[in-house]
Amino acid sequence: xxxxxxxxxxxxxYLSRRNVLAASGGLFAWSFVPKFAHAAQGxxxxxxxxxxxxxxxxxxxxxxxxxxxxxxxxxxxxxxTTGDNPAFPLDGFFALxxxxxxxxRLYKAGQAxxxxxxxxxxxxxxxxDGQDCLESGYEKIIANIDSGWLNRALQALPKGxxxxxxxxxxxGSTTPLILRGPSPVLGWAPPxxxxxxxxxxxRVLDLYAHRDRDxxxxxxxxxxxxxxxxxxxxxxxxKARGNDIEQMKIAAIGAARLLATQDxxxxxxxxxxxxxxxxxxxxxxGRLAQLxxxxxxxxxxxxxxxxxVWKDTTILVVTEFGRTAKVNGTVGTDHxxxxxxxxxxxxxxxGRIHADWPGLKTANLFEDRDLAPTTDLRSVFKGVLADxxxxxxxxxxxxxxxxxxxxxxxxxxxx
Amino acid sequence: MTNAASQKADLGQIATRRFGLGxxxxxxxxxxxxxxxxxxxxxxxxxxxLLIDPELPSSDIIFRNQRKNQxxxxxxxxxxxxxxxxxxxxxxxxxxxxxxxxxxxxxALNSMLNSDSPMQSAVRxxxxxxxxxxxxxxxxxxxxxxxxFARWASTDTPFLERLVAFWMNHFSVSIGKNGFVTAxxxxxxxxxxxxxxxxxxxxxxxxxxxxxxxxxYLDNNLSVGPNSRGGIKGARGLNENLxxxxxxxxxxxxxxxxxxxxxxxxxRALTGWVYAxxxxxxxxxxxxxxxxxxxxPGDVTILGKTYPDGEKxxxxxxxxxxxxxxxxxxxxxxxxxxxxxxxxxxxxLVSRLQTAFLxxxxxxAVVTRVLVEAPEAWGAPNNKILSPxxxxxxxxxxxxVPPDPRPLLNALNALGGALWKAPSPNGYPIDSATWLAPxxxxxRLDVSYEFAHRARIKLAPxxxxxxxxxxxxxxxTHQAMMRAESREQALALLFMSPEFQRR
Numbered sequence: 001x002x003x004x005x006x007x008x009x010x011x012x013x014y015l016s017r018r019n020v021l022a023a024s025g026g027l028f029a030w031s032f033v034p035k036f037a038h039a040a041q042g043x044x045x046x047x048x049x050x051x052x053x054x055x056x057x058x059x060x061x062x063x064x065x066x067x068x069x070x071x072x073x074x075x076x077x078x079x080x081t082t083g084d085n086p087a088f089p090l091d092g093f094f095a096l097x098x099x100x101x102x103x104x105r106l107y108k109a110g111q112a113x114x115x116x117x118x119x120x121x122x123x124x125x126x127x128x129d130g131q132d133c134l135e136s137g138y139e140k141i142i143a144n145i146d147s148g149w150l151n152r153a154l155q156a157l158p159k160g161x162x163x164x165x166x167x168x169x170x171x172g173s174t175t176p177l178i179l180r181g182p183s184p185v186l187g188w189a190p191p192x193x194x195x196x197x198x199x200x201x202x203r204v205l206d207l208y209a210h211r212d213r214d215x216x217x218x219x220x221x222x223x224x225x226x227x228x229x230x231x232x233x234x235x236x237x238x239k240a241r242g243n244d245i246e247q248m249k250i251a252a253i254g255a256a257r258l259l260a261t262q263d264x265x266x267x268x269x270x271x272x273x274x275x276x277x278x279x280x281x282x283x284x285x286g287r288l289a290q291l292x293x294x295x296x297x298x299x300x301x302x303x304x305x306x307x308x309v310w311k312d313t314t315i316l317v318v319t320e321f322g323r324t325a326k327v328n329g330t331v332g333t334d335h336x337x338x339x340x341x342x343x344x345x346x347x348x349x350x351g352r353i354h355a356d357w358p359g360l361k362t363a364n365l366f367e368d369r370d371l372a373p374t375t376d377l378r379s380v381f382k383g384v385l386a387d388x389x390x391x392x393x394x395x396x397x398x399x400x401x402x403x404x405x406x407x408x409x410x411x412x413x414x415x
Numbered sequence: 416m417t418n419a420a421s422q423k424a425d426l427g428q429i430a431t432r433r434f435g436l437g438x439x440x441x442x443x444x445x446x447x448x449x450x451x452x453x454x455x456x457x458x459x460x461x462x463x464x465l466l467i468d469p470e471l472p473s474s475d476i477i478f479r480n481q482r483k484n485q486x487x488x489x490x491x492x493x494x495x496x497x498x499x500x501x502x503x504x505x506x507x508x509x510x511x512x513x514x515x516x517x518x519x520x521x522x523a524l525n526s527m528l529n530s531d532s533p534m535q536s537a538v539r540x541x542x543x544x545x546x547x548x549x550x551x552x553x554x555x556x557x558x559x560x561x562x563x564f565a566r567w568a569s570t571d572t573p574f575l576e577r578l579v580a581f582w583m584n585h586f587s588v589s590i591g592k593n594g595f596v597t598a599x600x601x602x603x604x605x606x607x608x609x610x611x612x613x614x615x616x617x618x619x620x621x622x623x624x625x626x627x628x629x630x631x632y633l634d635n636n637l638s639v640g641p642n643s644r645g646g647i648k649g650a651r652g653l654n655e656n657l658x659x660x661x662x663x664x665x666x667x668x669x670x671x672x673x674x675x676x677x678x679x680x681x682x683r684a685l686t687g688w689v690y691a692x693x694x695x696x697x698x699x700x701x702x703x704x705x706x707x708x709x710x711x712p713g714d715v716t717i718l719g720k721t722y723p724d725g726e727k728x729x730x731x732x733x734x735x736x737x738x739x740x741x742x743x744x745x746x747x748x749x750x751x752x753x754x755x756x757x758x759x760x761x762x763x764l765v766s767r768l769q770t771a772f773l774x775x776x777x778x779x780a781v782v783t784r785v786l787v788e789a790p791e792a793w794g795a796p797n798n799k800i801l802s803p804x805x806x807x808x809x810x811x812x813x814x815x816v817p818p819d820p821r822p823l824l825n826a827l828n829a830l831g832g833a834l835w836k837a838p839s840p841n842g843y844p845i846d847s848a849t850w851l852a853p854x855x856x857x858x859r860l861d862v863s864y865e866f867a868h869r870a871r872i873k874l875a876p877x878x879x880x881x882x883x884x885x886x887x888x889x890x891x892t893h894q895a896m897m898r899a900e901s902r903e904q905a906l907a908l909l910f911m912s913p914e915f916q917r918r
Binding site for chain 2: 053203214223273
């Protein structure tokens with residue numbers, strides 16, 4: 001092609017140009033596919049990693065209602081197991097956010113569990129670097145990170161004779177870092193043009209308010225927001241437009257179908273946006289509740305879409321770090337450290353919470369502000385890879401998570 | 416930063432944004448030592464505006480293929496119809512899905528991506544409705560679009576692409592007209608616009624008004640002189656559409672001083688300007704043809720000048736005069752200044768452009784040079800909002816959004832600037848007011864979000880911002896980007912920032 005800036009992605013560009021696949025909601029390949037082995041014990045496991053971008057507030061997703069300092073820290077957004085819209089008690093100490101009834105049901109059925117007070121080694125509270133650390137699986141942030149731990153895990157899987165499809169699939173328009181690397185993976189993006197959610201809309205509006213009157217007026221009118229209304233009023237109206245919530249379900253439905261296919265991928269990565277709740281986070285209801293409700297519906301979509309293989313499925317839900325223990329001046333929370341991780345699926349040894357609880361007294365908070373981490377998130381990743389995929393400790397500590405010898409795999413996560 | 420350095424940096428912005436398609440990372444650095452020179456130098460390279468591509472044939476071949484395709488469909492030979500490729504003049508029979516050369520692995524990949532595999536069924540049901548295979552005209556249109564997106568993404572003469580877009584919009588045609596126009600509009604641009612952007616305006620006018628795509632779009636292929644042989648026999652008569660738009664839009668402009676009588680007279684002169692039937696004619700089919708049977712006999716008088724009875728030279732002579740007319744000079748000068756510099760351009764600039772146009776006899780190289788060397792152009796504040804095409808091109812260049820045709824065509828549609836589909840022969844508005852409308856800004860938000868997720872750029876967002884906006888990045892935009900919840904969100908904020916949206 002004259003003047004075609006051809007990137008070396010192997011057959012990816014060629015395929016999309018030749019329109020072998022349906023429109024923009026296509027299945028695309030990043031490279032040629034390797035052979036793929038049966039996993040441990042003759043089972044055929046599925047592993048989904050969902051990344052919540054923006055730092056999900058773990059203290060609100062699974063509230064330590066039994067902790068004496070909890071209510072004072074969280075003031076008006078504290079959850080309770082009594083009254084209107086009560087949280088689901090999980091054990092005597094923790095309660096699950098009321099927006100997650102599907103997770104509550106799966107927890108009762110032993111197919112969902114929580115890991116609390118968990119974090120990666122990263123401590124500097126920047127979204128970009130935090131997400132890079134989460135996805136790369138590296139100890140430290142380096143320049144030009146070129147691969148993610150899930151891709152390196154794929155590389156390390158024992159090769160077999162059974163020739164099938166590419167084992168890994170990234171959901172979204174580009175492959176997330178967690179799946180980038182030498183091992184070839186597929187990609188799938190939902191067909192519709194996703195709409196920017198209230199979080200982005202609000203940030204742009206804010207930017208225009210300080211910089212460009214005409215753009216502000218136009219955007220505000222477009223968002224049907226009164227230009228001089230208060231911030232709180234604006235948020236309510238912005239909520240009505242947002243589509244971060246629907247996108248979760250759409251992505252989950254698509255991914256589930258692909259993962260359930262006999263010849264399909266076995267490992268998937270998705271990310272959901274909108275979790276950076278600095279203002280008006282809400283307690284039992286509000287912005288975070290909406291997001292958690294969306295996540296809950298996505299988990300249900302996975303359960304329904306993967307019925308035939310649900311018993312071999314593990315879904316891991318993680319975020320780059322948590323949020324401040326104390327609510328801030330705009331009824332929200334700021335960047336923190338430790339948070340929760342969820343495991344959901346028929347392969348999960350669920351119905352329990354793994355938490356070495358450090359407490360919420362100021363002296364026990366990390367840097368006097370954040371829930372302190374007592375479990376390394378990499379141990380959770382390693383636990384799934386070891387038990388479900390048969391990867392050895394050596395491989396996990398040297399190739400997949402280099403430098404993580406000090407954080408052994410958390411065992412017993414998988415049935 | 417000293418004043419001189421920041422001055423230069425702003426000139427870099429003007430060089431890449433006012434007179435470009437937005438900077439690719441690193442382009443600002445390249446431009447920094449001589450921003451004006453960077454733009455002027457592009458003018459000495461008119462050939463790089465051409466678009467030669469083995470997959471993109473000439474308009475007459477496209478017309479003939481389109482006709483063949485329609486015939487096949489009419490006769491129910493759908494499979495053959497759907498296996499036509501852009502440049503084929505014979506439908507390929509028995510061609511199956513594209514196969515990829517390679518190892519055994521590719522067979523596995525192929526079979527998985529084959530439309531009958533379980534994977535594809537899964538994908539299809541995920542996509543909700545199965546998509547019909549493309550017809551020839553859609554296929555060509557997308558191939559042309561892909562070539563444009565690739566060109567915008569990688570060109571080293573972005574100013575020339577801006578000129579192409581300006582003139583293509585000035586001589587606007589719409590693919591909505593019919594299948595032939597859908598198929599051949601890209602060829603129209605390649606043949607009638609690109610070769611002439613720095614040539615003589617008169618030459619461009621003749622190339623445009625004799626191009627079969629324009630003749631169809633403005634219905635001249637239906638126009639018949641009432642006293643011509645064809646007119647006397649048949650029921651059809653004069654169609655004034657082309658003549659009106661030639662005077663109102665292409666040359667003199669709406670205030671150019673022509674009358675209705677002039678329009679009708681020109682319409683008579685242009686009768687017989689048609690194209691050869693693409694059916695069953697593999698030599699001339701689809702090419703411009705003068706049809707004497709339809710041409711209105713007799714002299715015509717337009718704007719006080721009489722053009723004697725003749726064949727196509729009658730109309731050609733009139734067009735040449737319009738191309739050099741004082742009102743045309745004013746019209747073009749005003750449009751250039753409004754499109755490139757400001758919605759309310761300084762009178763001095765318009766006047767200088769107009770004089771250059773008149774004195775040079777419509778030499779666009781001369782006129783364009785006056786534009787890019789104008790102190791008004793380099794001093795004007797960034798008040799214009801990027802048009803949809805400029806916005807898409809800038810995002811693609813800045814963040815390495817893949818130039819895949821479908822998503823970018825969808826984005827242009829969503830932004831109200833569908834490629835070659837302006838709702839009227841006026842073309843898309845060149846003032847910013849339309850793009851500032853609330854519903855258009857909202858769509859920019861969604862498109863920014865999508866682009867941010869498809870961008871392949873590996874630079875950290877703040878480095879990218881500096882790389883493409885230089886010193887113009889405001890503290891507020893920088894802070895908003897640094898506080899974004901993800902890299903994608905930071906990119907979306909960059910695309911939506913006032914510094915990115917205005918030039």
